[in-house]
Amino acid sequence: MNRKDIPRIIISRLPVxxxxxxxxxxxxxxxxxxxxxxxxxxxxxxxxxxxISQFGEFGKQGTGYNIPYLVEQxxxxxxxxxxxxxxxxxxxxxxxxxxxxxxxxxxxxxxxxLFDNDPEKIGRQIxxxxxxxxxxxxxxxxxxxxxxxxxTVPVSVAQQTADVLVRAGVRGILNYAPIHLNLPEGVCIExxxxxxxxxxxxxxxxxxxx
Amino acid sequence: MNRKDIPRIIISRLPVxxxxxxxxxxxxxxxxxxxxxxxxxxxxxxxxxxxISQFGEFGKQGTGYNIPYLVEQxxxxxxxxxxxxxxxxxxxxxxxxxxxxxxxxxxxxxxxxLFDNDPEKIGRQIxxxxxxxxxxxxxxxxxxxxxxxxxTVPVSVAQQTADVLVRAGVRGILNYAPIHLNLPEGVCIExxxxxxxxxxxxxxxxxxxx
Numbered sequence: 532m533n534r535k536d537i538p539r540i541i542i543s544r545l546p547v548x549x550x551x552x553x554x555x556x557x558x559x560x561x562x563x564x565x566x567x568x569x570x571x572x573x574x575x576x577x578x579x580x581x582x583i584s585q586f587g588e589f590g591k592q593g594t595g596y597n598i599p600y601l602v603e604q605x606x607x608x609x610x611x612x613x614x615x616x617x618x619x620x621x622x623x624x625x626x627x628x629x630x631x632x633x634x635x636x637x638x639x640x641x642x643x644x645l646f647d648n649d650p651e652k653i654g655r656q657i658x659x660x661x662x663x664x665x666x667x668x669x670x671x672x673x674x675x676x677x678x679x680x681x682x683t684v685p686v687s688v689a690q691q692t693a694d695v696l697v698r699a700g701v702r703g704i705l706n707y708a709p710i711h712l713n714l715p716e717g718v719c720i721e722x723x724x725x726x727x728x729x730x731x732x733x734x735x736x737x738x739x740x741x
Numbered sequence: 742m743n744r745k746d747i748p749r750i751i752i753s754r755l756p757v758x759x760x761x762x763x764x765x766x767x768x769x770x771x772x773x774x775x776x777x778x779x780x781x782x783x784x785x786x787x788x789x790x791x792x793i794s795q796f797g798e799f800g801k802q803g804t805g806y807n808i809p810y811l812v813e814q815x816x817x818x819x820x821x822x823x824x825x826x827x828x829x830x831x832x833x834x835x836x837x838x839x840x841x842x843x844x845x846x847x848x849x850x851x852x853x854x855l856f857d858n859d860p861e862k863i864g865r866q867i868x869x870x871x872x873x874x875x876x877x878x879x880x881x882x883x884x885x886x887x888x889x890x891x892x893t894v895p896v897s898v899a900q901q902t903a904d905v906l907v908r909a910g911v912r913g914i915l916n917y918a919p920i921h922l923n924l925p926e927g928v929c930i931e932x933x934x935x936x937x938x939x940x941x942x943x944x945x946x947x948x949x950x951x
Contacts, residue, residue, distance in 0.1 A: 542941065542944050542945075543941050545940070545944070546936070546937045546940035546941055547921070547937060549940065550919060550920075550921075550934070550936075550937065551921055554896075554920065571921060571923075572921055573921070573923065609940050609944050609947075610943045610944060610946070610947025610948070611940065611943060615939070615943060617939070623838075624837065624838035624841050625835075625838045625842075627834065627838070628833075628834035628835045628837070628838045629935070632834070632835075634919060634936065635935075635936060635939075638919075638940065639936070639939070639940065639943070640936065640939050678946055679939060679942065679943075679946070681935065686764075702942075702946045703939070703942035703943070703945075703946050705935055705938045705939055705942075709760060709844060709848075710760075710764065711757070711760075711761055711781060711782055713781075713783065719941075719942035719945050719946060720942075721938035721939070721941055721942055722938075723933055723935060723938060724760070725839070725845075725891065725915055725933060726756070726760075726844065726845060726848035726850065727756040727757060727760065728915045728931035728933060729827070729845075729848070729849070729850050729889060729913070729915055729931070730755070730759065730819050730821065730849065731752065731753050731756055731929075731931055732889065732912075732913035732915075732929035732930075732931060733819055733820045733821060733825060733889075733913070734752050734755070734818065734819050734820060735752075735913075735929050736820070736888055736912045736913050736929060737819075737820025738820070
């Protein structure tokens with residue numbers, strides 16, 4: 532199967548497999564069966580085998596997957612061989628928390644630029660990085676070769692800020708503003724909205740309450 | 742169709758429809774066609790009509806959906822008629838940002854309890870709420886009638902903290918710790934992990950780079 536034809540839903544599960552396999556690797560485990568991995572992840576062995584087999588033959592009948600090898604292969608498939616530089620745009624409470632978060636580097640990402648339009652914030656430092664004027668995005672993003680941004684600006688300016696980022700060369704946006712953004716074809720977007728997560732649960736919790 | 746049989750993937754899209762419809766309502770719009778709603782959301786009119794029709798006949802041929810009515814119906818389906826009380830457990834940078842976030846009430850949620858186990862933090866106030874000792878979770882959660890928690894503790898204690906919350910009566914956990922949690926059947930979980938979102942994009946961005 533051509534890699535371009537692999538369903539998006541399968542791609543979306545690979546980072547979840549990778550996260551668990553990396554943790555098992557840190558714990559010193561060498562091999563795992565699709566059965567056990569399925570139990571850890573609350574899914575079936577069949578689904579894991581089917582998903583992973585899209586990319587080649589990584590498991591052995593009887594012994595299962597070699598964890599360090601599968602981690603390496605998943606990192607390669609997801610283009611995580613090198614660290615990606617990321618910009619955080621909008622340094623409010625959440626942008627600040629993301630800028631200080633230490634967990635990105637192990638997962639393939641390094642925050643290398645911070646932008647805000649508030650004169651009170653511009654020039655301040657977080658973890659050694661200086662908050663830059665958002666009006667410099669068009670020159671600084673290409674200069675730094677940044678392809679990915681986390682967008683943590685207010686809803687009212689989210690679309691226009693995303694447009695500026697895309698024109699500057701950004702090809703993937705992790706959008707924290709609770710609004711659907713329209714981006715040109717070929718630009719990736721993932722949304723993070725805690726209220727959506729909460730509302731996905733209340734459908735079920737409310738049924739049992741009633 | 743019995744509501745219990747409605748596929749999870751459809752339920753997961755309803756909050757996204759609701760968010761957009763609420764914004765349109767705030768802008769004063771009264772009606773919308775499935776066609777236009779599909780364009781706004783980057784999906785098809787057919788999918789929107791199919792999803793919404795699972796719950797009844799809400800649109801009219803020719804005029805489309807009445808926005809205020811559909812908002813009300815979606816809120817009712819998702820059990821958002823009343824505001825849900827939510828606890829934030831783990832008041833680091835992210836927990837702090839969530840506690841200060843003003844956008845939950847309009848979406849059906851109110852943060853009414855904060856917990857941490859750090860003596861330096863216990864007793865401090867955020868937005869008028871006092872950070873309480875996490876050891877009080879078993880008594881305070883049922884006392885406050887809280888059914889939903891946002892979990893923002895370190896990976897190393899995420900599973901055990903989730904277990905304590907579930908024993909105290911929590912029925913839905915929005916998990917920010919980058920680890921898969923195993924919870925008893927009947928407890929809902931949604932994961933928020935920005936690195937997963939980023940890795941879902943690099944698969945595609947990296948293909949175009951190479």
